[in-house]
Amino acid sequence: MKRVLTLPDARLRQKSKPVEVFDARLRTLIEDMQLSMQQGPGGVGLAAPQLGVLLRIAVVDCSLGLHPCKNNGRLLMVNPEIIYQSGKVLGREGCLSVPEWVATVSRSKKVTVRYQDLSGACQEVAATGFEARVIQHELDHLDGVLFIDRVLSVHDLVRRMS
Numbered sequence: 613m614k615r616v617l618t619l620p621d622a623r624l625r626q627k628s629k630p631v632e633v634f635d636a637r638l639r640t641l642i643e644d645m646q647l648s649m650q651q652g653p654g655g656v657g658l659a660a661p662q663l664g665v666l667l668r669i670a671v672v673d674c675s676l677g678l679h680p681c682k683n684n685g686r687l688l689m690v691n692p693e694i695i696y697q698s699g700k701v702l703g704r705e706g707c708l709s710v711p712e713w714v715a716t717v718s719r720s721k722k723v724t725v726r727y728q729d730l731s732g733a734c735q736e737v738a739a740t741g742f743e744a745r746v747i748q749h750e751l752d753h754l755d756g757v758l759f760i761d762r763v764l765s766v767h768d769l770v771r772r773m774s
């Protein structure tokens with residue numbers, strides 16, 4: 613299991629590159645990501661750059677949350693792209709890479725994501741509510757964007773109670 617990078621690590625701010633090779637190394641990396649995802653509170657998603665690997669990979673599993681919402685279970689997404697989004701909704705977010713803070717962030721209510729699975733085959737998934745939020749949060753990491761960048765007002769940013 614690899615350690616999850618936290619701010620101010622500069623790798624969290626870089627744009628990740630597409631995955632081109634679908635091999636055993638990719639599968640091992642995705643296994644590491646799933647283990648690391650479960651390290652922290654509310655660990656329902658992780659992006660490869662959070663482990664210092666600048667590749668476009670995100671794992672999401674909202675069935676692991678404390679209060680599981682309607683979800684698609686385990687999503688292992690390589691080269692994911694949001695191809696459809698609608699609605700807007702505010703919600704609370706935190707991040708394993710920004711451990712001390714939570715914030716209210718506006719996200720699309722529904723998204724459809726196109727991605728490649730571990731064998732390189734193209735897949736699509738539609739998500740709503742909390743799962744849609746987690747997907748948008750993780751895909752932001754692939755462009756070096758963190759949820760604190762999307763906070764509209766400083767009053768929406770609060771220290772996590774420990």
Ligand code: ZN
Nearest residue numbers: 706707708709
């Ligand atoms: Zn995050």
